[in-house]
Amino acid sequence: MTGGAGPHRPADAEALALARRILGGARDAVLSVLDENGWPMTSRIALQTDTAGVPLVLLSSIALHSAALMRDPRAALLLAPPPPSRGSILAQPRLSLQVRAELAALAEAAHLRAAWRARDPRSALYVDLPDFRFWRLRIRGGLLNAGFGRASVIAPGDL
Amino acid sequence: MTGGAGPHRPADAEALALARRILGGARDAVLSVLDENGWPMTSRIALQTDTAGVPLVLLSSIALHSAALMRDPRAALLLAPPPPSRGSILAQPRLSLQVRAELAALAEAAHLRAAWRARDPRSALYVDLPDFRFWRLRIRGGLLNAGFGRASVIAPGDL
Numbered sequence: 001m002t003g004g005a006g007p008h009r010p011a012d013a014e015a016l017a018l019a020r021r022i023l024g025g026a027r028d029a030v031l032s033v034l035d036e037n038g039w040p041m042t043s044r045i046a047l048q049t050d051t052a053g054v055p056l057v058l059l060s061s062i063a064l065h066s067a068a069l070m071r072d073p074r075a076a077l078l079l080a081p082p083p084p085s086r087g088s089i090l091a092q093p094r095l096s097l098q099v100r101a102e103l104a105a106l107a108e109a110a111h112l113r114a115a116w117r118a119r120d121p122r123s124a125l126y127v128d129l130p131d132f133r134f135w136r137l138r139i140r141g142g143l144l145n146a147g148f149g150r151a152s153v154i155a156p157g158d159l
Numbered sequence: 160m161t162g163g164a165g166p167h168r169p170a171d172a173e174a175l176a177l178a179r180r181i182l183g184g185a186r187d188a189v190l191s192v193l194d195e196n197g198w199p200m201t202s203r204i205a206l207q208t209d210t211a212g213v214p215l216v217l218l219s220s221i222a223l224h225s226a227a228l229m230r231d232p233r234a235a236l237l238l239a240p241p242p243p244s245r246g247s248i249l250a251q252p253r254l255s256l257q258v259r260a261e262l263a264a265l266a267e268a269a270h271l272r273a274a275w276r277a278r279d280p281r282s283a284l285y286v287d288l289p290d291f292r293f294w295r296l297r298i299r300g301g302l303l304n305a306g307f308g309r310a311s312v313i314a315p316g317d318l
Contacts, residue, residue: 028248028249030201032200033199039233039299040193040233041255042201042235042237043304044239044248046249064302074197075199076200078189078201078202088284089203090205096200096201098198126307140198145203
């Protein structure tokens with residue numbers, strides 16, 4: 001995904017601003033990880049950013065995606081703003097990122113939980129469950145698709 | 160994803176009916192493929208089912224996901240009904256499938272295009288573009304998540 005981007009152009013200031021808005025406003029995403037055979041698998045997960053703007057996810061340790069990330073930290077995200085009530089979802093902007101997952105230290109958990117709950121009160125349903133752990137998803141690169149045929153390459157330092 | 164499903168139970172009749180409804184009603188999905196290094200990457204794509212109920216996608220040959228599927232047909236989908244106008248998207252049902260991609264024969268294209276356009280008039284924007292090709296995504300297995308903590312295993316023949 002990095003290099004050889006074919007039909008895609010580097011992100012300009014407008015594209016980067018849109019990508020940052022999508023990431024900063026996200027409360028959920030589609031996560032893709034690798035199963036034990038290296039086959040992709042997907043799930044919808046809760047996502048926020050930490051104070052440094054790094055994507056942060058809170059996953060149940062007993063879920064398949066957590067076991068997958070423990071084996072292989074290579075993952076990807078699809079982030080999008082809430083979809084429109086009308087019009088095609090394929091015309092809407094979305095951000096596709098390749099990421100490397102890092103389990104957050106247990107010592108950080110109380111602080112991260114408080115910040116998470118403050119930004120998403122509905123997370124009270126799961127945020128304190130004992131089997132849930134935070135992961136940081138370090139951005140390796142990606143693509144912003146701002147609508148049909150309008151794709152820009154996102155470099156690791158861009159967001 | 161097949162076997163060793165941990166906290167997940169086999170899909171019962173109600174779960175299978177919901178999974179079939181999500182798949183049959185889908186007009187888009189998140190697709191995950193593998194890049195040249197085996198790292199997952201994601202994109203949002205148009206999706207329908209063919210007359211046999213097999214997921215069918217229509218992808219630009221110049222897009223990164225097409226090049227990825229040509230190299231390695233292992234892929235995954237996340238399918239969900241249109242999200243609710245209120246309430247958490249994480250409480251909504253979604254279907255996660257592992258699939259193997261097969262490029263459809265060019266001889267089928269005219270027939271598949273007509274059926275596709277009839278089911279999704281908005282596809283007129285791209286359905287006739289010369290670089291677009293149909294792929295069938297053969298289901299290998301998956302998970303139905305019917306809401307928080309309610310996951311069922313989908314076997315290859317289930318849908």
